[in-house]
Amino acid sequence: MKITAIRDVVAPIKSQIANAYIDFSLMTASVVAIETDLVRDGRRVVGFGFNSNGRYAPQGLLRERFIPRVLEAAPDAYQGEDGFIDPEKAWGLMMKNEKPGGHGERSVAVGVLDMALWDALAKAHGVPLWRLLAERYNGGRADETAWVYAAGGYYYPGKGLDDLKDEMRSYLDRGYSTVKMKVGLVPLEEDLARIEAALHVLGGDGAKLCVDVNGRFTLEEAIRFGHAIAPYGLRWYEEPLDPLDYLEHAALATLYAPTLATGENLFSHQDARNLIRHGGLRPDRDILQFDPALSYGLVEYLRTLDVLAAHGWSRRRCVPHGGHQFALNIAVGLGLGGNESYPDVFAPFGGFADGTPVSDSRIAMPDVPGIGFEAKSALWAVMRPLAEG
Structure with missing residues (x-):
């Protein structure tokens, strides 16, 4: 199971609502798709991810650091022994050359890609993510x-x-x-x-x-x-x-x-x-x-x-x-x-x-x-x- 492409866009989640600290009139989110070469039930397996609300789209971090680190890696660097994607190994690739501490916006960017990796892995096994995690x-x-x-x-x-x-x-x-x-x-x-x-x-x-x-x-x-x-x-x-x-x-x-x-x-x-x-x-x-x-x-x-x-x-x-x-x-x-x-x-x-x-x-x-x-x-x-x- 190889990653063949990673694509991303920024989507608005505009709203006039406000909490005690911020309003959401300019809020955005990054959405990513991780495409693989695996075909299951006649469809190519693609995993999706996005960042949760309250933090803006981390597109710069995704494009400059974290997406390239995954795409430039050899497939066996993010594959498990079973040949499927191993999110933990991919996580290690994404965090290469990152100093400890400073858990700010980079944690959001890595979280977007991590979500897509787990989505792809569960689809590769043909099961809901909740069932994969339970097992x-x-x-x-x-x-x-x-x-x-x-x-x-x-x-x-x-x-x-x-x-x-x-x-x-x-x-x-x-x-x-x-x-x-x-x-x-x-x-x-x-x-x-x-x-x-x-x-x-x-x-x-x-x-x-x-x-x-x-x-x-x-x-x-x-x-x-x-x-x-x-x-x-x-x-x-x-x-x-x-x-x-x-x-x-x-x-x-x-x-x-x-x-x-x-x-x-x-x-x-x-x-x-x-x-x-x-x-x-x-x-x-x-x-x-x-x-x-x-x-x-x-x-x-x-x-x-x-x-x-x-x-x-x-x-x-x-x-x-x-x-x-x-x-x-x-x-x-x-x-x-x-x-x-x-x-x-x-x-x-x-x-x-x-x-x-x-x-x-x-x-x-x-x-x-x-x-x-x-x-x-x-x-x-x-x-x-x-x-x-």
């Missing part, structure tokens, strides 16, 4: 369904409380029982009114609502907000502080007893280890949101899971950020705690395969080889031209 890394056990929650509640020009209620109600109508909303951009009193509006739709059950600050607060602001929302009994309080300030996280954890969630902006197993060592998080309640698409891909995510296990953390505490099919396959195949879902935003990259029902915030995986992009028509419309060259 290789989880003793053959895959979850029958994955827990998913609807992420939304963004700030939008002119969006009032009634609009927020209608949005949350629409998620319930589509089978979600747990939802998430953004907070932290407006004064505390306004956000509390927004939270109470969402809770009204949820029947007052705080365990069905998560809130996300996107790292905007100072420690003092995070403590004040935490004291204000603690009586609601929310499912979790997400990324209240700068993601790399572990000492502040540890301080907040001593004062906020309910569940905290963080990790989506940490991009390596070393960063994950530092969070676990120094962030004061509690393995019996807190949630880790590392996004494999942003953090050097699944090869690195497997290392992160090993780090967590060595420090007494269960995989069930991991609920990846991103709301994409790659992380969903990983959650099902490796037995994670669930996955984010974007029913309405970040099209066409957010959301899952067409016609896949959600029931009580749980979703079953379709039996589609690879990651399953071909079963999501809007996303396949972006990817298909790359497959055709």
